[in-house]
Amino acid sequence: MSGTTLYDYFRSSAGYRVRIALNLKGVAYERVEVSLLKGEQRGPEHLARNRQGLVPALDIGGTVLTQSLAILDWLDHAYPDPRLFPADPLARARAMAQALVIVADIHPIDNLRVLQRLEAQFGADAAAKADWYRHWIEAGFDALEAQAPADGFFGGDTPNVVDCCLVPQCYNARRFELDLARWPRLAAVDTRATRLPAIAVAHPDAVAPQP
Numbered sequence: 001m002s003g004t005t006l007y008d009y010f011r012s013s014a015g016y017r018v019r020i021a022l023n024l025k026g027v028a029y030e031r032v033e034v035s036l037l038k039g040e041q042r043g044p045e046h047l048a049r050n051r052q053g054l055v056p057a058l059d060i061g062g063t064v065l066t067q068s069l070a071i072l073d074w075l076d077h078a079y080p081d082p083r084l085f086p087a088d089p090l091a092r093a094r095a096m097a098q099a100l101v102i103v104a105d106i107h108p109i110d111n112l113r114v115l116q117r118l119e120a121q122f123g124a125d126a127a128a129k130a131d132w133y134r135h136w137i138e139a140g141f142d143a144l145e146a147q148a149p150a151d152g153f154f155g156g157d158t159p160n161v162v163d164c165c166l167v168p169q170c171y172n173a174r175r176f177e178l179d180l181a182r183w184p185r186l187a188a189v190d191t192r193a194t195r196l197p198a199i200a201v202a203h204p205d206a207v208a209p210q211p
């Protein structure tokens, strides 16, 4: 599809999920950086795209989609190959439950605006915020490790929606100095996934704005 523009921030893990999905499906897109450091997500231009003041937002020829999981779901319908969501209802429910461990139960409580609120309302310092951040990753990753495959990806031979969410969350975990050795299966899935060219080029370092 022509005229596809992804508004995201290079370190946004929700944006990173969408970059991975777009790349896996071979969808061409332009990327526009919305700097969370500069607060651009709350500026009028971005609020017109997403009233929540969050990235990512995907403009598909004038229609703007928000919420990374909804964008992945739309992409899977618009570009079915390769599949990110299993067709079988039970397998789909399982994959959604695994993805939601990250999307619903880890990521939102570690989000920038939550960390900022912890500081503003409760006086949390950098160490307390990092501890909070790591705590929720540990809780979610402990649960996900028990369900992780010994080989390949959560999607089997090819990555699925869970893998699209896991890779960015592992990136975040490393940024906050968590040792992934505690979750050997998740770490191995992440290693295999990040070796795929489509996923490698979605890495924050690969899309970071040039100084």
Ligand SMILES: N[C@@H](CCC(=O)N[C@@H](CS)C(=O)NCC(=O)O)C(=O)O
Residues within 6 Å of the ligand: 011, 012, 013, 014, 015, 036, 041, 053, 054, 055, 056, 066, 067, 068, 069, 103, 111, 112, 113, 114
């Ligand atoms: N549930 C949303 C979450 C989006 C989200 O929280 N994005 C973060 C970056 S990963 C953001 O824009 N944070 C800005 C802020 O907290 O002010 C999704 O999956 O798209």
